Amino acid sequence: MSTDHLNIEFKLHPVPNRLLTRNPPPHVNSIEQYKKLYEESIKNPTEFWGKLANELLTWHTPFKTVLSGGFEYGDVTWFREGQLNASYNCLDRHAIINPDKVALIYEADEPDQGRKITYRELLHDVCRFANVLKAHGVRKGDIITIYMPMVPEAAIALLACARLGAVHSVVFAGFSSDSLRNRILDASSKFVITANEGRRGGKTIHTKKIIDEALTECPGVKRVFVFRRTDSSVPFSSPRDVWWHDEIEKQRPYCPPEIVNAEDPLFMIYTSGSTGKPKGVLHATGGYLLSVVANLKYVFDYHEGDIFGCMTDIGWAVGHNFIVYGPLTNGGTALLFESTPIYPTPSRYWEIVAKHKITQFFTAPTAIRLLRKFGREYVDSHDLSSLRVIISAGEPINPDVWEWYNEVVGRNVCSVVDNYWQTETGSIILAPFPGATAIKPGSATFPFFGIDIAILDPETGEEIKTTEAEGILAIRQPWPSIARTIYNDHNRYLNTYLRPYKGYYFTSDGVGRDRDGYYWIRGRVDDVINVSGHRLSTSEIESALLMHPATAEAAAIGVDSELKGQCVHTFVNLKSDHDIEIDDLVSQVRESIGPFAAPEKIYFVNDLPKTRSGKIMRRVLKKIVDGQTDSIGDLSTLANPEIVNILIEKVKHS
Numbered sequence: 001m002s003t004d005h006l007n008i009e010f011k012l013h014p015v016p017n018r019l020l021t022r023n024p025p026p027h028v029n030s031i032e033q034y035k036k037l038y039e040e041s042i043k044n045p046t047e048f049w050g051k052l053a054n055e056l057l058t059w060h061t062p063f064k065t066v067l068s069g070g071f072e073y074g075d076v077t078w079f080r081e082g083q084l085n086a087s088y089n090c091l092d093r094h095a096i097i098n099p100d101k102v103a104l105i106y107e108a109d110e111p112d113q114g115r116k117i118t119y120r121e122l123l124h125d126v127c128r129f130a131n132v133l134k135a136h137g138v139r140k141g142d143i144i145t146i147y148m149p150m151v152p153e154a155a156i157a158l159l160a161c162a163r164l165g166a167v168h169s170v171v172f173a174g175f176s177s178d179s180l181r182n183r184i185l186d187a188s189s190k191f192v193i194t195a196n197e198g199r200r201g202g203k204t205i206h207t208k209k210i211i212d213e214a215l216t217e218c219p220g221v222k223r224v225f226v227f228r229r230t231d232s233s234v235p236f237s238s239p240r241d242v243w244w245h246d247e248i249e250k251q252r253p254y255c256p257p258e259i260v261n262a263e264d265p266l267f268m269i270y271t272s273g274s275t276g277k278p279k280g281v282l283h284a285t286g287g288y289l290l291s292v293v294a295n296l297k298y299v300f301d302y303h304e305g306d307i308f309g310c311m312t313d314i315g316w317a318v319g320h321n322f323i324v325y326g327p328l329t330n331g332g333t334a335l336l337f338e339s340t341p342i343y344p345t346p347s348r349y350w351e352i353v354a355k356h357k358i359t360q361f362f363t364a365p366t367a368i369r370l371l372r373k374f375g376r377e378y379v380d381s382h383d384l385s386s387l388r389v390i391i392s393a394g395e396p397i398n399p400d401v402w403e404w405y406n407e408v409v410g411r412n413v414c415s416v417v418d419n420y421w422q423t424e425t426g427s428i429i430l431a432p433f434p435g436a437t438a439i440k441p442g443s444a445t446f447p448f449f450g451i452d453i454a455i456l457d458p459e460t461g462e463e464i465k466t467t468e469a470e471g472i473l474a475i476r477q478p479w480p481s482i483a484r485t486i487y488n489d490h491n492r493y494l495n496t497y498l499r500p501y502k503g504y505y506f507t508s509d510g511v512g513r514d515r516d517g518y519y520w521i522r523g524r525v526d527d528v529i530n531v532s533g534h535r536l537s538t539s540e541i542e543s544a545l546l547m548h549p550a551t552a553e554a555a556a557i558g559v560d561s562e563l564k565g566q567c568v569h570t571f572v573n574l575k576s577d578h579d580i581e582i583d584d585l586v587s588q589v590r591e592s593i594g595p596f597a598a599p600e601k602i603y604f605v606n607d608l609p610k611t612r613s614g615k616i617m618r619r620v621l622k623k624i625v626d627g628q629t630d631s632i633g634d635l636s637t638l639a640n641p642e643i644v645n646i647l648i649e650k651v652k653h654s
């Protein structure tokens with residue numbers, strides 16, 4: 001794999017002046033300061049995290065041992081004697097001092113139907129609902145499945161579980177009844193929290209109906225709490241089903257927090273399923289909360305008064321961290337967005353930014369690519385001057401898409417923070433610091449505090465110690481929010497993350513480190529394409545294709561070839577008003593990377609297979625091209641199943 005990513009001169013984007021001259025200044029305001037703090041965090045993690053844990057969290061009982069255990073047995077613990085409650089950290093400590101501060105801004109599906117909720121109100125709502133759960137028998141350690149639309153009650157449900165020390169397992173409300181059932185059974189949930197219906201993009205989602213279908217084969221579920229989002233009536237099965245609004249009326253708006261051990265699980269959550277069957281990972285209360293509170297403060301440069309707009313769903317790890325736990329633990333104001341980036345028009349995001357004066361805006365590359373396809377006129381007319389930090393995560397953000405985001409949304413005066421991490425890492429692994437890091441578009445730059453990166457040779461497993469390196473991204477020592485296990489399957493946890501390379505956490509992503517020490521995520525190790533001995537990453541080829549002005553989306557895969565070992569096939573979705581020749585795209589790749597990388601085949605398509613969180617599922621494309629459509633694998637997380645047959649036909653006839 002080439003180390004220089006693409007054959008283009010990168011414009012190094014310095015820290016925007018607007019951030020440097022700001023008062024208050026960024027929490028980390030020079031690269032030297034970042035390096036100093038980072039080195040401290042690696043050399044002396046115990047002191048570094050111990051200090052931050054006392055500074056950023058409120059403990060009921062102090063911890064004595066910061067870190068113990070390790071990767072050999074998968075017995076990592078952080079703050080093991082410490083006791084705390086996550087909802088106390090998110091709510092009470094702020095509500096006591098600042099009860100009228102807005103904690104949540106609910107931006108409903110229809111632009112004029114939202115509302116704001118203060119810390120006092122949120123604490124009351126969470127306590128009332130925690131008392132409801134308690135009255136129905138929920139106890140510390142129970143796993144509660146949450147399947148909710150993006151209404152404030154979803155956040156309330158998470159926090160009410162946390163208040164009781166119950167473990168929430170949020171399932172994204174776009175999943176089918178089969179996927180939901182599997183997750184309820186996998187977690188042995190006795191309690192489910194849901195809504196009668198959901199609203200998204202002007203459409204009704206029949207949430208309760210999906211729950212009822214799922215529960216036909218879940219005899220263990222004793223109680224279903226149903227929030228009434230719409231006026232429609234839905235089938236109700238007493239005594240199993242109870243109405244949220246009936247129940248909360250019976251309860252007092254205070255509920256003492258259940259004090260839990262730092263290592264008690266706060267939640268379980270399933271990975272996106274891009275590469276196979278999703279894994280239900282478990283996160284520990286103390287370490288998780290510390291990592292996300294620190295992420296928000298340092299990586300997104302959170303300051304008092306900021307309005308944090310994370311446009312994802314609570315059902316994903318990003319939503320847990322940056323809609324609920326990160327902003328609220330910091331005492332901030334978070335946005336909860338029920339709709340889509342294009343409802344009622346492709347200007348929706350920018351109307352929200354202007355209306356609520358969002359300071360940090362967070363979305364995923366899939367949404368940026370979509371809005372870029374619609375064109376900048378939907379962005380240009382809006383007042384985005386409140387924005388300071390604009391954020392992307394979930395997939396590689398290819399340089400061209402990065403430049404569009406920076407220029408059109410950030411207006412060249414915001415810090416663009418591409419952050420790389422995984423559901424399992426619980427928090428950010430690589431990201432720039434807004435006040436400190438000069439950025440090369442497409443690189444997630446440098447590691448966060450405490451993340452000790454090693455690049456391993458995929459064949460030998462040896463660490464590559466030169467500055468310039470290509471290989472597998474691994475992590476050498478535990479950080480606070482690392483997932484502690486896969487629920488009910490510790491052996492799978494060890495086999496997936498800790499056994500492949502002894503002494504390291506294995507991410508399964510490929511990475512490059514350039515001569516300046518910047519890290520470049522190449523895509524999944526299993527997706528690396530080997531053409532006549534040249535190792536090529538999927539993201540490298542896709543970035544080249546996205547440099548062409550006609551390309552809206554692209555996916556690259558490796559296909560077996562007798563001559564070259566493998567050759568490159570690509571799927572390209574063009575912008576609607578563009579018509580081009582295949583040769584134009586092939587030359588784009590030849591010029592950007594080299595002749596060996598030239599795609600053997602380019603399929604023009606209108607859509608790509610994506611997970612429900614919007615990630616391209618390359619494994620599906622590969623199975624289709626390889627003709628192995630009868631062994632296509634787990635498709636439960638595929639958002640657009642109809643695409644499979646369309647692509648099979650397309651490939652067959654080209």
Ligand code: ATP
Nearest residue numbers: 271272273274275394395396419420421422423521
């Ligand atoms: P599964 O593990 O079930 O196959 P998944 O890996 O997509 O699904 P997530 O935990 O949601 O599940 O995603 C983490 C992965 O997403 C990373 O391992 C990486 O491949 C990709 N990713 C996330 N953020 C970035 C980013 N900023 N740049 C590049 N890749 C990213």
Ligand code: MG
Nearest residue numbers: 271272275422
């Ligand atoms: Mg993964």
